[in-house]
Amino acid sequence: MGDSVIRMEHIWTCFGKNVVHRDVSLSLEKGEIFGLVGGSGSGKTVLMREMIGLQEPTRGKVFLFGECLQDAAAGRHQQLRNRCGVLFQSGALFSALSVFENIAFPVREVGRFDEELIAHLVRMKLLMVGLTEHAATLMPAELSGGMIKRVALARALVMEPELLFLDEPTSGLDPVLSEEFVDLLGGLHAELGFTVVMVTHDLDTIKDLCTKVGVLAEQRLVVCGSVREALASEHPFARHYFHGKRGNRVFEGTD
Structure with missing residues (x-):
């Protein structure tokens, strides 16, 4: 095949x-x-x-x-x-968790990585989707529509899916953000x-x-x-x- x-x-x-x-x-x-x-x-x-x-x-x-x-x-x-990684239609970020915690969530679910490596992975994925490290401290309610999509994409990619x-x-998203x-x-x-x-x-x-x-x-x-x-x-x-x-x-x- x-x-x-x-x-x-x-x-x-x-x-x-x-x-x-x-x-x-x-x-x-x-x-x-x-x-x-x-x-x-x-x-x-x-x-x-x-x-x-x-x-x-x-x-x-x-x-x-x-x-x-x-x-x-x-x-x-x-x-x-x-x-596999999944990006849901609305982003589906956890509203009670910060951007950092949202992106880290799939890694913590696996339970095989220490916090230092998790922090490195989150920072790396934020930069990969064009966001600064400062964004990690924000809550979902503080994000624009475009930022929500980028954070959701970072979370989908954090385990480096195939x-x-x-x-x-x-x-x-408006035409420019799209x-x-x-x-x-x-x-x-x-x-x-x-x-x-x-x-x-x-x-x-x-x-x-x-x-x-x-x-x-x-x-x-x-x-x-x-x-x-x-x-x-x-x-x-x-x-x-x-x-x-x-x-x-x-x-x-x-x-």
Whole structure:
């Protein structure tokens, strides 16, 4: 399977009689940036949760780093998950903890590192996402929207994951902050080489970052390929999504 980081085989997801995913299969290779798009209620976040093992599909198999999550023992399951970082849509910072404590939280959960090393890791990740050491003393309520995203990204990266999951990473940011965040993420990806799975609705982010795009519609993955392949899709949802007014403006000149 080459350097497959995630592989999903014939995934069905059902909640009672409601079918969310119908026979979804995909494979992501090491270093790819995968953008997952779809309409409201299409199951984008649910599919991402299944990839990381936070939710089990009704049918089908999910392989993470070549190992089947459904067959993995609880301890091994957690070891595989520890190789992943997650940035939630709102940042999901703990409001009662300082920036330092938020970023340090995943490291302390592992329980293998002393405080001196933890402090070094936190400082290093703050600088990596473009924040000063002073930011470590702030509380989440004192942060701007852009700073919240950067702190959340620092927390997601603190364990140096091989696989990064991002749920609407530019949601709530103005166009300037969104562009800055995309530039930051692109630079970190080039430097560190991690694989990215990103749920997004932002066409600029897709154009600027993604090496592969998945389009969920009618309970299926109707597109799974390059941005050019997504643009060439004749599926009605994909045509509407990528070739509406904004899509035509964003992708103008893209073959």
